[in-house]
Amino acid sequence: MRVLEVSNLFPPDVLGGYEILAQDLVTSLRARGHEVEVLTTGDGSEQAGVTRTLQLSRAFGEKARSDRVRHLVAAAHNRRAMLRYFAEHGHPEVALVMSLRRLGVAPLRVLQELDIPFVVTVNDDWPVAYARPRSKGRLAPLRDVLDRRLLAFQSWNGIRTQHVIYLSGAVQEHIQSRGVPFPPGIVQSQGVDLKIFSPRRFRIIPHRPTLLFVGRLHPSKAPDVAIHALASLRQKGLDARLVIVGAADDASYAALLRTNAATLGVSEHVEWVGMIERTRLPDLYRSCDVALFTSRLEHEGQGLTWLEAMACGVQVVAFPSGGAKEFLDRHPVALRVDACTGDAFASAILDLLTRPDDQKVMVEAALDVVRQHGELEQYVSIVQGQLEEAIRASHRAREERGHVSRPPEPAIGRGVG
Structure with missing residues (x-):
């Protein structure tokens, strides 16, 4: 498969486990023979299959706000960055979408417009940010009008998300209870690379621990x-x-x-x-x-x-x-x-x-x-299976629309970087 991973952050920019998982998935999928590139935020550089041209609405470390204007600016930038990336690199067979927290959903809208199938991973509550609950306060009516009309692009409105991998049942339940229009999807725990994290010989806890x-x-x-x-x-x-x-x-x-x-x-x-x-x-x-x-x-x-x-x-x-x-x-x-x-x-x-x-x-x-x-490769296998299913589902949909008459030849994967 030719896969594009889209993420708000990618190592060495790390907040926690999500970014580590993003890198682990790239490494493991490449090791399985797939061609995987990354599109993320950063300094505009492109190196070892990682392009850093997307833009956050607000840097992590700064207090989160509604940021409607910032989201508008980031959405316009990210739409251009996505289209420029595809013009230069061509279309992947499928996209793997990691966290879009503070990045916005513009990347998903571009993928959908270009008929590129995608799989979304949900490891925390980031999708809730785009569920757009009713505003409160004196300016609430104005904010709601903005959210429903001018800023509808910054919500899940019109986005068809069919393939979702939740990190846990707790995450799945929380996301669906908050009005995010996602399907039940698949629940799969994240794992550890046991080639790196290997056990020591057992020892009891000493009295100077x-x-x-x-x-x-x-x-x-x-x-x-x-x-x-x-x-x-x-x-x-x-x-x-x-x-x-x-x-x-x-x-x-x-x-x-x-x-x-x-x-x-x-x-x-x-x-x-x-x-x-x-x-x-x-x-x-x-x-x-x-x-x-x-x-x-x-x-x-x-x-x-x-x-x-x-x-x-x-x-x-x-x-x-x-x-x-x-x-x-x-x-x-x-x-x-x-x-x-x-x-x-x-x-x-x-x-x-x-x-x-x-x-x-x-x-x-x-x-x-x-x-x-809790082994990493179990998670990778689930992701790989969902990516393959997204490609098949996309092909079936195109056949139904009369866009293709026979299945495309399978892509020959090759490592990148």
Whole structure:
């Protein structure tokens, strides 16, 4: 297949798991012999099959707003960028659409106009941004007129989305409950590349444990809870330390976290690693004793760090929500806490320290679950199948319209980059 992946961000521009998955899909589909290129936002460059000519309505790190005028400008820019890309590169057989948060739906409208079939991945609530709920306040009538008429292009109005892959049932339910006109689609958990994230030999948690938090430093990810858990453990006599991996979009929030650590008296026991190359993560996981999965997101798509930790043979203590809760309800292989608080995490860790046999059982069970239900190639196979089905469905529709008389010859895939 000749595939174009469209995404609001693409590494090295990374907010979290969505962008990592975007890159993983490109790498894996290319390894399977498909020709895959990427169209995303950035500096206008084109390198190794990645073209960065799309434009966000507002940069990540800035507070989200309704941004009607910004969306208008971005939509016009992105329409031109899409058409220019196709004029220069030709049409793909199918497009794989990742997150369009702050990018807008103009790329989908262009794909539809050019009769290019597409598959949409939904890993969080980004489609809700274009569902256009009724406005509130004194200017609500004017805003609603703008949304229904002048800015209807910036909603799902008129877009026919037939092939959707949801990261979890929780995401699927949330999207459909918010008025997004998507079909039920397919639900498939994201996976971990087990060639990269491989397990260490089992070891019990020592009485001087190293805790690990990996993720974006944002209130929704609750890194402050990891710091409070460390403080609580130390107050109870456990000589623990904490490694924090990740960066903050908001410098003031990063400073607040450091202030919290100082106020709690644990600054010298916290190592701030910052953003690191993903290739360094497996060794970092394996060097730590307990991975903390903290989250305040009501609709967590799934999360990835806890799966990576499990794949590396590390004990996970979690307060999951959304897709992560759904996965761990089916496969109870993490130690769950009943509140996203430092004290709750600390109590769970102290309890786990007294049960070394249970530690081994849980780690080994987690490894089995990751191999059976959390492996990246399973997700890639689902995506590949949906891309192929989108091509077939598009061909059937053209036949019905009388545009083609026989199936096209299958494309011979070749790697790019």
